[in-house]
Structures are given as C-alpha cells and as structure tokens.
Amino acid sequence: MTSATLSQPIRERWWRSRTTRRFITNKLAMFGLGMIVLLVLACILAPHLLPYGSLDIDLRARFAPPFTGYHFFGTDPLGRDVAARLFEAGRISLAVGFSAMLLSTIIGTLVGVIAGYRGGWIGSVLMRTVDGFLSFPSIFLVLALAAALQPSAMMITIVIAATSWMEVARIVDAEVRSLREREFVQAGRMLGLSGAHIMFREILPNALGPIIVAATLTVARAILMEAYISFLGYGIQPPLPSWGNMLNGAQQYLGSAPWLAIIPGAAITIAVASFNFIGDGLRDAFDVRSDGH
Amino acid sequence: MTPQYQTDGATGPALSVRGLTIDLPKDMERRHAVEDISFDLQDGQILCIVGESGSGKSVTANTIMGLLPSSIRVSAGEIHLGGAEAGELIGAAPATLRNLRGRVVSMIFQDPLSALNPLMTVGEQITEVLTAHGVGTREWQRARVIELLTEVSLPDPQLMYHQYPFRLSGGQRQRVMIAMALALEPKILIADEPTTALDVTTQAQILHLIRDIQRRKGMSVMFITHDFGVVAEIADSVVVMEKGRIVETGSADAVLKSPSHPYTKRLIAAVPALTGENRAAASNAAPEPIIRVEGLGKTYRIGSALFGGEYLVKAVQDVSFEIGPGRTLGIVGESGSGKSSLGRLLVKLQDGNGGRILFEGRDIVPLSDAEFRPLRPKIQMIFQDPFASLNPRSTIGHILTVGPVAHGMDYPKARKEAQALLSHVGLDAGAFERYPHEFSGGQRQRIGIARALMFKPKLLVADEAVSALDVSIQAQILELLDQIQRETGVSMIFITHDLRVASQICDEIAVMQKGRIVEQGPPSQIFLDPRSAYTRELVDAIPGRMPAEARLSALN
Numbered sequence: 064m065t066s067a068t069l070s071q072p073i074r075e076r077w078w079r080s081r082t083t084r085r086f087i088t089n090k091l092a093m094f095g096l097g098m099i100v101l102l103v104l105a106c107i108l109a110p111h112l113l114p115y116g117s118l119d120i121d122l123r124a125r126f127a128p129p130f131t132g133y134h135f136f137g138t139d140p141l142g143r144d145v146a147a148r149l150f151e152a153g154r155i156s157l158a159v160g161f162s163a164m165l166l167s168t169i170i171g172t173l174v175g176v177i178a179g180y181r182g183g184w185i186g187s188v189l190m191r192t193v194d195g196f197l198s199f200p201s202i203f204l205v206l207a208l209a210a211a212l213q214p215s216a217m218m219i220t221i222v223i224a225a226t227s228w229m230e231v232a233r234i235v236d237a238e239v240r241s242l243r244e245r246e247f248v249q250a251g252r253m254l255g256l257s258g259a260h261i262m263f264r265e266i267l268p269n270a271l272g273p274i275i276v277a278a279t280l281t282v283a284r285a286i287l288m289e290a291y292i293s294f295l296g297y298g299i300q301p302p303l304p305s306w307g308n309m310l311n312g313a314q315q316y317l318g319s320a321p322w323l324a325i326i327p328g329a330a331i332t333i334a335v336a337s338f339n340f341i342g343d344g345l346r347d348a349f350d351v352r353s354d355g356h
Numbered sequence: 357m358t359p360q361y362q363t364d365g366a367t368g369p370a371l372s373v374r375g376l377t378i379d380l381p382k383d384m385e386r387r388h389a390v391e392d393i394s395f396d397l398q399d400g401q402i403l404c405i406v407g408e409s410g411s412g413k414s415v416t417a418n419t420i421m422g423l424l425p426s427s428i429r430v431s432a433g434e435i436h437l438g439g440a441e442a443g444e445l446i447g448a449a450p451a452t453l454r455n456l457r458g459r460v461v462s463m464i465f466q467d468p469l470s471a472l473n474p475l476m477t478v479g480e481q482i483t484e485v486l487t488a489h490g491v492g493t494r495e496w497q498r499a500r501v502i503e504l505l506t507e508v509s510l511p512d513p514q515l516m517y518h519q520y521p522f523r524l525s526g527g528q529r530q531r532v533m534i535a536m537a538l539a540l541e542p543k544i545l546i547a548d549e550p551t552t553a554l555d556v557t558t559q560a561q562i563l564h565l566i567r568d569i570q571r572r573k574g575m576s577v578m579f580i581t582h583d584f585g586v587v588a589e590i591a592d593s594v595v596v597m598e599k600g601r602i603v604e605t606g607s608a609d610a611v612l613k614s615p616s617h618p619y620t621k622r623l624i625a626a627v628p629a630l631t632g633e634n635r636a637a638a639s640n641a642a643p644e645p646i647i648r649v650e651g652l653g654k655t656y657r658i659g660s661a662l663f664g665g666e667y668l669v670k671a672v673q674d675v676s677f678e679i680g681p682g683r684t685l686g687i688v689g690e691s692g693s694g695k696s697s698l699g700r701l702l703v704k705l706q707d708g709n710g711g712r713i714l715f716e717g718r719d720i721v722p723l724s725d726a727e728f729r730p731l732r733p734k735i736q737m738i739f740q741d742p743f744a745s746l747n748p749r750s751t752i753g754h755i756l757t758v759g760p761v762a763h764g765m766d767y768p769k770a771r772k773e774a775q776a777l778l779s780h781v782g783l784d785a786g787a788f789e790r791y792p793h794e795f796s797g798g799q800r801q802r803i804g805i806a807r808a809l810m811f812k813p814k815l816l817v818a819d820e821a822v823s824a825l826d827v828s829i830q831a832q833i834l835e836l837l838d839q840i841q842r843e844t845g846v847s848m849i850f851i852t853h854d855l856r857v858a859s860q861i862c863d864e865i866a867v868m869q870k871g872r873i874v875e876q877g878p879p880s881q882i883f884l885d886p887r888s889a890y891t892r893e894l895v896d897a898i899p900g901r902m903p904a905e906a907r908l909s910a911l912n
Contacts, residue, residue, distance in 0.1 A: 246745035249705055250807065254759030255732035264758075268749035 082272075085348040092344020095337035102334060106153040115144035117151035117304055126320050137322050139312065145326055152304035153330060156286055159220050159305075160334075163285035166224035168231050168278045172267070175235025180243055180262045190236060193229045201226040205288065209297035219298050223288045231277045238270040272349035276342055283338035290331050306331050369396035369438050370544055370576035371420065371461075376433035376446075378415055378424070389415040389428060390600045397544065399438070402570060402577040404587045404608070406623070407597035408826035409797075413580045416597075417546050420445065420578075421463050422453040437461070439543055459489055462542035466549040468529035472521040478505070478532050479517035485539045504535040508565060526691075527558035534565065538573075545570070546578045551586065555690035555853065560897035563590050582826065584627045585856070585899035588612055596620045626831040628856035634878045635684075635863050645678035646814055646847045647702075652676070652711035652721075654697050654871075671697040672708070673871040679815075679864075682841065684848040686862030688855055688894070694871035699819045699851045703737045704728050716814070733763055733811035740820035742800035746792040752778070752803055753788040760810050770810070777806040781836060798829035805836065809844075817849045822857060834861055855898055859883060867891045 086092060110117070114133050121142035129137040129145075136145035178189035208222045242248060243266065251261045286306075292298035293307025301308055306327045313323035373396075378389040390412040397403045407413045418424050420435055422445065435445040441460050445453070465471040473481060482501045486492055492500060498517075505513035508531040521529055530550060537545055547566065551559040567590055570577050579590060587594055591608040596617065604617040615621045654672040671694045679685045689695040700706040702713065704720060712719045715735065720728060739745035746755055756774035761767055775785045781802040792800055801821065808816055818837070822830040838861060841848060852858050858865050859879050866876040867890065875888040886892045 246739040246741055247747040250737070250739060250745050250804075251747075251758075252705055253703055253732065253737045254762065254807075255729045256758065256762050260758075260762065265747050265750070269747070 082348045086344055089344040089347060091340045092348075095340030095344065098333055098337040099341065102153060102330075102337075103157065106150045106157060109150035110147065113144065113147045113150075115147045117143065117147040118302055119143060119147075126316075128320075129322050129326075136326050137320070139320075139323055140316065145309075145323065148304040148309060149306075149326055149330060152306050152309055152327065153334075155216055155299055155303065156289055156306045156331075157334070159216055159223070159289045160282045160286040160338075162220045163223040163227065163289075164278050164282045166220065167228035167281055167285075168274065170224065171228040171231025171277075172235050172274060174228070175232040176239050176262050176267060176270075178232070179236040179239025180258070180266065182240070182243075186236075189232075193232050193236075196226070196229045199226075202291065205292060206295065206297055209292055214298055214300055216299060219289055219292060222292075223285050227281055227284055227288070231274065231281065234273050234277050235270055238273050239266055242266050242269055272345075276346045276349065279338055279342035279345060283335045283342065286331065286334050286338070368399070370399045371397040371438060371578070372436045373416070373420075374434050374436070376416070376419070376435065377431050378412075378419060379429050379431045381427045386600065388431075388600050390597075392433070393597070393600075393602045394433075395595045395602065395605060397576050397578050398593070399576055400570075400574045401592040402567070402579055402590055403593050403595065404579045404581060404591035405595045405597060406581060406584065406587055408582055408623075408828065410599065411597040412600040413597050414548055417463070417548050417578065417580055420546060421457060421461060422448070422450070423463075437544075441543075455489075458485055458537075458542065459540045460542055461544045461546065462537040462540070463546040463548065464530070464533045464537050464550045466552050468526065468533045468553075469521065471533055472529060474521055476520075477517065478519050478521065478524075481532070482536050482539055485536055489540060491540065500539070501535075504539060505532075507538065507569070508532075508535045510535070525558075526554050527561060530554065530558075530562055531565070534562075534569070538569065541573065542575070544576045544578065546580070548580045549582070550579075552582070556855070556899075557690065557893055557897040559586075559899065563899065566590065583899065584612070584624050584827075589899045596623070622828060626827040628827075628831070628834070628854070628860045634880050635861070644680070646681050646716065648678040648712075648714040649702075650676050650712045650714070652698070652701060652708055652713060654694070654701055654706065654708050670871050672701065675711070675868075675871075675873055677866055677873070677876065679847045679849065681814075681847055682845040683863045684841065684850055684861055686858035686865040687849060687851045687868060688853070688858050688865055689868035690853060690894075692870075693868040695851045695853075695868050696819055697871075698868070699737070699817050699849065702815075702817050702849065703735050704732075705737075730763075733759075734814045736808035736811060736813040736816055738801075738804050738808050738816060738818040738821040741824055742797045742804060743792075743824075745804050746800055748792055750791070751788070752790055752792070755792075755803065756788075756807055756810055759807070763811075773810065774806070777809055778803075781806045781809075782832075797825055798833065801825060801829075801833055802836065805833075805840070809840065812844065813846060815847045815849070817851070819851045820853065821850070823852065823854065830857070837861060855883070855894060867894065 121138070124131070124134065124138050124142040125140055127134050127138040127142070129135060131137060134144050134146070136149060138144055139148070174189050174193065178186040204226055205222050208225070209219065212218050212222075248261060248265060251265050256265070289298060289305065290307035290310070293305045294311045296308070296311060299305035299308055301312070309327040310324060313320070313327070316323055374394045376393050377391050380387060380389050393416065395403070405413045405416065415424070415428065419430060424430070430446055433446065437443050437445055437456070437460070441456065443452075476484070479498075479501050482504060483497050486497045486500065491497070501517060502513045505516050510516045510528060510531050521532070524532065533550075550566070551562050554562060563586065566577065566579070569575070581587060587608060593607050594605065594611040595602055596604040596611065596619065598619045604611060604615065604620045611620065612624065615624055652672060652675045653670070656669040656671055673694075675698060677685060687695045687698060697706065701708045704723075708721055711721065713721050715731065720731065723731075750758075753771065753774060756777070757767060757770040760770040760773070771788075775788055778785055778787050783799060783802055787795070787803070792803070795803065804821075821837075822833050825833060834857065837848070840846065850858065850861055862879060864876065864878055865882045866873045867882065867888070868874065869890050875882065875886065875891045877887075881887070882891060883895055886895055
C-alpha cells in the first residue's frame with residue numbers, strides 16, 4: 064500500500080467548519096442572535112429586578128411618561144408599569160413563538176419526510192393536503208378557530224402551528240426527494256434497513272440544514288401571528304399581557320401616550336427582524352455556493 | 357475577417373511557462389497548487405500534461421487562460437505567449453487577457469453539458485463567440501458557424517445550428533465545444549480532460565478529431581489527462597505532474613517507453629493492461645451456480661399514461677447468465693447499455709418485469725421487500741461514487757454496524773467484526789469513530805467494500821466500483837477485491853465501462869448493448885477474437901494499447 068491510501072485523514076470540528084465560520088462572519092445574523100439573547104435574558108430576569116409587578120395597579124401614576132421614577136418605559140391607563148408588562152408579555156410571546164415553531168416543524172418534517180421518501184400515491188395524498196392547507200387564507204382560519212375555541216396560550220400555539228407547518232413540509236419533501244436518489248440511501252436498502260430507519264436515521268440528519276432555516280423563520284412568523292390575533296382580541300386575554308394585546312390597549316391613547324404603542328411595537332419589530340436575520344444568515348451559511356466571498 | 361496564423365516552421369515555443377508557483381488559500385492541505393513548474397508548448401505539437409487528481413494540472417490550465425478563482429494567487433513565475441501576439445500573460449490587464457481568450461488561446465472542458473448554456477441553441481452559442489470579439493457580419497457569422505459544425509463532423513450542420521444542447525449526445529456536445537473553441541482559429545488549444553466523461557468509442561472519435569484538426573491547422577494543443585492510454589494515443593511530448601511539481605518531461609516515446617521517475621513508472625504500471633489472458637481460477641469450479649439469471653427484463657415507463665405521451669424504455673431485455681461460486685463475471689457496456697439497471701435488479705433495488713433470478717435455487721424476482729430482507733445479507737453491493745455512497749452524517753462505525761445490527765447481531769460483536777474488517781481492507785481501526793469526509797476517495801471505497809463484507813455475502817455486485825478513482829488507487833482496489841475473493845470464495849459481478857479494468861479481474865465477460873448481452877465469453881475470446889461487431893468496435897476504441905515491451909520496462 065502506498066502512503067496515499069494510508070495518509071492521516073483530516074479532522075474537522077464543527078466549530079471550525081466552514082458553515083459555522085460563514086455564520087459567525089455574517090454581521091446581520093450575529094446582530095440578530097445578540098438581540099434575541101438580550102431579549103430572552105431580559106424576559107427571564109426583568110420580573111425579578113424591576114420593583115413593579117406586571118399586574119400592580121397604581122391609579123395615582125396613570126399615563127406616566129417613560130423615565131418617571133423607576134417606570135423606565137412609563138405606565139399605562141391603569142398605572143401598571145409598561146416595562147414589567149413588556150417583559151412579562153415577552154415571555155408569553157416568545158414561548159408561543161418557540162412552541163408553535165417546534166410543533167409545526169415536527170408536523171411538517173414528518174409529513175415531508177414520508178411524502179418525499181415514499182412518493183407514489185402516499186406522497187401525492189400528503190402533498191395535496193399541504194396544498195389544501197396552503198390555499199386557505201390562514202389569517203381567517205386562525206381567527207375562525209380562535210373565535211370558536213377558548214383562547215389560551217396553548218390554544219393559540221396549536222392554531223398557529225396548524226397554519227404554518229406546510230412550508231416546512233414542502234421544503235423537507237423537496238430535500239428528501241433529492242436525497243432519496245443518493246447512493247448511501249440505496250446502500251441502506253441494500254443492507255436491509257427498514258423504511259423508517261432509512262427515513263429518520265439516514266436521510267433526516269442530512270436535511271437538517273434547511274429544516275433549521277425554515278424553523279427559525281417560522282418563529283418570526285409565529286410571533287407576528289400571535290401579535291395579530293391578540294391585537295384583534297382573539298388571543299391572549301387581558302389582564303395577562305402579550306405584545307399584541309398591549310398594542311390593542313394602546314390604540315385609543317395614540318395621541319396622548321404614544322409610548323404605549325411604540326414600546327411593544329418596537330419589541331415585536333426587533334424580535335421578528337432578529338429571527339429573520341438569523342434565518343437568512345443560516346441559509347447563507349448552509350449554502351456551500353456562498354463560499355469564497 | 358478572422359486573423360490567420362502562418363506556421364512558419366519551428367519558431368520556438370508557442371507558450372512557455374517558467375518557474376510558475378501558485379499559492380493555495382491558507383487552510384488547504386498544501387501551500388502551493390503548483391510549485392516552480394517550467395515547460396514549453398512547442399509550436400504545432402500536442403503536449404500532454406498527465407497527473408492524478410490534485411496534481412495541479414487543471415490549475416495550470418486555468419492560469420494560462422486567466423481563469424483562476426480569486427482565492428488562488430500566482431506568487432511567482434511567468435507565462436510567455438509566443439508567435440505573432442507575443443507577450444507576458446501573468447500580470448496582463450484583464451482586458452488584454454479577455455481579448456486573447458478565444459482568439460489566440462482557447463479551451464475545452466471536461467463536462468460539455470455544464471459548459472454549454474442550456475437555453476441557447478448551438479448556433480447562437482458559437483455566434484456569441486464571434487460577436488464578443490466583433491468579427492464579421494451576421495451573414496458571414498452564420499456561414500462560419502455552419503462551416504465549423506461541418507469541420508467537427510457533426511451530422512446535418514444546418515439542422516444542428518438550431519438544436520439545444522440537451523438534444524445532443526455527450527460526444528456531439530463535446531464536438532460543439534470544440535467548434536466553439538475553434539471559432540476564431542486560435543493558435544493554442546487547451547483541452548482539460550475533454551474525453552473523460554465520454555464512452556470509449558466516443559472518446560476514440562474525439563481524440564481522432566482533435567489530432568486531425570491540430571494537424572490541419574498547425575495548432576498547438578495542451579492536453580490535460582489522467583490516462584496514459586490517452587497519452588499514448590495523442591501526445592507528441594509529455595509533462596508528468598505529482599502534487600504540484602513536475603516530475604518528468606520528455607517526448608511521448610521516451611516517457612512511455614523508458615520512464616525515469618518512479619512516480620511515472622508507477623502510473624504507467626497502474627494503467628490496467630488489456631491482458632487477453634484468462635484469469636487463473638480462484639477455486640475449483642463447482643458445478644452448481646450461485647446465481648442463475650434467465651430472460652431477465654426491465655422496462656421503464658416515461659411520461660404519464662393519464663395525460664398521454666407515455667413511452668416505454670427497455671433498459672434490460674432477455675438477459676441470461678450464471679456464475680459459479682468464487683468466480684467473477686464482468687458486465688461491460690457503454691452508458692445507456694442497461695448494465696447499471698441490471699446490477700440494481702440483481703440486488704433488488706429495483707423490481708424487474710419478466711424473467712427469473714435464481715439465487716441458490718430460489719427465484720427472487722417475485723419476492724416482496726419483506727420476504728427478500730432475510731436474503732439481503734447474502735447479496736451485497738459496492739457502489740460507484742465513494743463520496744455519495746457513505747452517509748456524510750454517520751460515523752464509519754455506524755455505517756458498518758447498522759446493517760448487521762438491523763439483522764439481529766448484537767452491537768459489541770458487530771463492532772468487533774467491523775474493526776477487524778477495517779484493518780483487513782487496509783485502514784486502521786481508529787477509522788471507526790470518524791466521519792466519511794475525513795477520508796480520501798480510495799479510503800472511502802475501502803469502507804464501502806468493508807460494509808458489503810460485514811455480512812459475509814455469497815455474491816458481491818460491484819457497480820463501477822473503481823471508475824471514480826485515480827489509476828494508482830484503482831489498481832490497489834482491484835488487488836484488494838481479488839485478494840478478498842481468493843480468501844472468502846465470494847462470487848462477483850463486476851459492472852464497468854472500462855474493458856481494461858474488466859480484463860484484469862474477470863473470469864468471464866458479458867458485453868451489453870442497448871439492454872441486451874451481445875457477446876459473452878472468457879477474456880481471451882472477448883479481446884483477442886471477438887465474435888460480434890460491437891465488441892470489436894469497443895476493443896478497437898481502447899486508448900493506447902501499448903506495446904508489451906513498453907509495459908515491461910515500466911514495471912522494472
């Protein structure tokens with residue numbers, strides 16, 4: 064044997080891989096990641112650090128503008144601290160966003176992997192179902208469902224997941240279709256592995272890149288969707304705060320107390336934009352063709 | 357009009373490269389793509405640059421064309437263009453280079469499909485070259501394109517002008533590329549592995565065409581290849597490269613007959629010889645065949661029956677053969693001959709329609725997936741592409757043990773056997789924990805072989821198992837397969853497009869054309885006394901059937 068076949072293989076760790084490096088060098092994506100980390104930390108810590116609870120009513124301090132005493136973001140028409148409510152709402156909004164993402168990613172991945180690998184009539188039925196869901200105007204579906212069911216954070220999560228899993232399913236379906244023809248999948252069949260083993264142990268790990276990207280973008284959409292529903296009054300019910308229902312409560316005071324709308328509005332914008340930046344950054348990082356810039 | 361060049365005898369080199377060093381980006385495995393290389397391309401000659409993958413031969417070609425990616429830089433040396441437009445190419449302004457490209461120096465590529473624009477007709481693409489250099493009127497351009505298409509012997513040039521690339525065969529596309537490269541009568545043609553992606557008979561035609569045009573036009577050709585067979589066929593002089601350095605230069609005769617550098621000797625010796633001798637039997641042929649195929653067929657339906665436009669492709673038709681234990685049957689054919697479909701039918705990755713496959717006396721064609729599963733361990737396959745056939749997300753250990761574990765072996769035992777097999781196929785046991793991307797192509801193919809051997813199969817189907825490998829690695833893998841067969845007595849079906857490889861390892865060879873076996877027999881018959889016209893054509897097309905004394909001296 065010559066040295067060529069037995070030369071030391073090159074070791075590569077994931078944190079030194081090109082994908083990781085491409086993501087880290089993407090300024091916008093790192094900014095997004097930083098903002099999300101800050102936001103999550105703030106939502107976790109703020110209720111312990113702020114002197115006011117989110118439900119503490121202080122009628123003497125109604126409509127206090129930002130930076131009045133310890134009311135950094137001012138107070139609302141009932142004299143509740145906006146900062147406390149904002150971060151309490153952030154907990155709910157982010158939790159709804161993440162759980163809806165998890166749920167829709169799991170459903171979408173299952174449907175996509177099975178449809179993509181099995182193909183034939185099973186694939187057709189599954190993907191036509193996806194088309195059916197996609198052709199429904201999702202906002203109306205969400206509102207109809209939310210109106211019919213008792214609104215709660217769990218209910219909102221399920222409703223949002225039910226209307227956003229289709230995109231993941233389509234991405235996974237396309238990815239699995241191309242992976243299915245690869246020789247390592249044929250090799251799996253040659254070894255006599257079961258269909259489920261090939262789908263979830265052999266193929267799925269290779270489709271993780273696009274799934275992660277889609278999942279990240281789904282968080283952004285879920286947060287936005289929750290804000291819509293709560294703003295329209297079908298979502299999280301007061302007095303429990305959410306970014307959407309804080310905006311709803313701020314409507315009538317737009318002229319006199321603009322900070323009531325601006326602050327939760329900004330929180331939604333920052334969260335959604337940050338998740339989108341991360342998603343775009345991940346997409347570029349997973350795309351080998353974007354190398355060499 | 358196009359500039360015309362006179363070839364006024366030996367006027368010095370058309371192109372000379374001096375002390376060229378090209379740096380690679382920092383984190384690559386070596387510092388230089390090529391290091392201090394110098395050679396001359398003599399006027400009106402064909403210079404072959406030979407080397408295995410990673411030798412730096414393509415980088416050299418791209419540097420001459422000024423087509424290097426921005427991450428790779430020339431750090432030293434010069435490339436001097438001779439003749440009427442004499443000048444230095446390194447450091448020349450991009451506009452100067454663009455002006456020279458296509459007009460004075462032209463290039464053809466390995467893969468003619470990706471080098472042609474799928475949305476433009478053949479005629480438009482060639483016209484584009486003329487327009488880009490502002491040559492001729494519209495009518496003149498059209499006439500010139502027809503003339504070029506005639507020159508590269510494409511059938512019906514008038515019709516060809518309006519064809520899209522996808523309608524052409526691989527050989528026809530490469531002819532279009534050559535026509536495009538010749539459009540402005542360049543002085544120098546650079547050909548980067550132009551026949552590697554083609555079938556042998558097509559390869560022979562394209563080599564003939566390049567040689568013919570080169571002689572007629574007095575062009576200088578720089579021909580990049582990994583195949584010493586092609587070198588013997590076409591070269592006037594040869595440059596041998598290894599890992600970015602030139603190890604040997606000389607006339608084709610001298611290098612082929614009496615190579616001086618050990619690497620050259622090794623490369624020439626590694627070119628599979630067309631022996632025409634029958635293989636020594638690995639075992640005393642037992643009368644009972646391990647597998648017998650009778651009248652096997654496979655028909656693909658293309659298009660949709662529902663919306664019309666459905667038609668049938670007969671990939672495999674009425675194929676019959678049998679193999680005894682410990683013997684190897686070669687299945688040889690060009691692309692589209694149905695040899696790979698046949699391989700897939702045998703391991704039931706596809707279901708046949710019609711015919712029988714008797715494995716140890718039992719017909720496996722009608723078995724369902726579930727019924728066939730217990731038999732799978734006995735029939736295993738080695739795949740073509742060592743990069744695609746291993747799951748990039750699994751460790752080698754997982755790849756080797758997953759099959760046996762799924763069939764009920766307990767993991768510690770599977771692990772022990774996998775480690776033993778790894779050292780058996782020439783890898784160290786540390787490979788167990790690693791991922792496929794940490795290995796070279798040859799190493800991965802060894803892993804693929806180990807995976808197939810985990811079950812101690814009765815029959816191995818190797819589908820183009822060495823086609824994607826460099827010649828020296830190819831020789832090692834063939835040796836390994838031979839050794840394994842002698843030790844385990846496994847029967848093998850060796851599917852390949854390369855008659856030379858088949859002659860090395862097969863006891864018997866079946867030649868396939870258009871889904872049928874046209875001839876079957878021992879290597880001595882196939883190579884020395886072919887009965888069918890098609891086999892004769894295939895054998896004649898094998899590049900560089902070197903005289904025996906050349907090979908002998910190379911081996912010494």
